Amino acid sequence: EAGVVQSPRYKIIEKKQPVAFWCNPISGHNTLYWYRQNLGQGPELLIRYENEEAVDDSQLPKDRFSAERLKGVDSTLKIQPAELGDSAVYLCASSLGTSGNNEQFFGPGTRLTVL
Amino acid sequence: AQKVTQAQTEISVVEKEDVTLDCVYETRDTTYYLFWYKQPPSGELVFLIRRNSFDEQNEISGRYSWNFQKSTSSFNFTITASQVVDSAVYFCALTGGYNKLIFGAGTRLAVHP
Numbered sequence: 765e766a767g768v769v770q771s772p773r774y775k776i777i778e779k780k781q782p783v784a785f786w787c788n789p790i791s792g793h794n795t796l797y798w799y800r801q802n803l804g805q806g807p808e809l810l811i812r813y814e815n816e817e818a819v820d821d822s823q824l825p826k827d828r829f830s831a832e833r834l835k836g837v838d839s840t841l842k843i844q845p846a847e848l849g850d851s852a853v854y855l856c857a858s859s860l861g862t863s864g865n866n867e868q869f870f871g872p873g874t875r876l877t878v879l
Numbered sequence: 880a881q882k883v884t885q886a887q888t889e890i891s892v893v894e895k896e897d898v899t900l901d902c903v904y905e906t907r908d909t910t911y912y913l914f915w916y917k918q919p920p921s922g923e924l925v926f927l928i929r930r931n932s933f934d935e936q937n938e939i940s941g942r943y944s945w946n947f948q949k950s951t952s953s954f955n956f957t958i959t960a961s962q963v964v965d966s967a968v969y970f971c972a973l974t975g976g977y978n979k980l981i982f983g984a985g986t987r988l989a990v991h992p
Binding site: 795797799804805806807808809812820853855857859861862863865866867868869870871872873875 | 883912916921922923924925926929931970972978979980982983984985
């Protein structure tokens with residue numbers, strides 16, 4: 765069974781440029797998460813989707829970040845314009861449901877470097 | 880508010896030593912879940928264990944064991960006879976009703992031959 769797929773694995777851009785990350789969750793997983801992991805820290809949730817609906821985006825910096833999950837399957841996270849402080853690893857995860865006992869499966873992440 | 884504290888930033892051991900990674904959590908929820916994840920140099924988070932708040936039984940899986948104590952809000956992780964392949968960053972995490980994982984800052988474990 766394929767795991768969570770993310771692309772690209774690495775991205776280097778200059779500040780003020782736009783960037784997008786793509787995630788394909790495990791087949792059948794209705795819940796999708798985007799996390800940001802800063803260097804030396806644990807991941808922090810940015811947004812959670814239930815099918816195509818964003819049900820928790822309280823930590824998403826909405827002035828420059830946007831996300832979508834059309835058709836409730838794969839998802840795209842966008843930053844426009846990127847700032848130096850956005851350099852981090854962006855992790856996508858998926859789970860069968862939202863209750864706390866549902867294991868979240870993580871993708872390999874996209875490492876973003878903003879110069 | 881929910882919080883997870885991993886006080887040990889880095890631990891260095893020699894192969895075959897036992898090592899314990901500490902995790903202390905805070906939550907007001909009566910039902911919650913605790914997790915440990917491993918993040919090797921490749922970057923992918925690997926699930927190790929999940930424990931719910933009503934199950935305080937300790938668990939052993941091969942060289943790994945976990946000690947959950949609600950009285951001290953701790954969920955510690957012990958690796959017995961450590962190996963070089965155990966070198967990674969280990970994260971303790973907590974979730975409440977809606978599966979929002981709250982991670983600690985992680986403990987970097989280096990196992991030397």
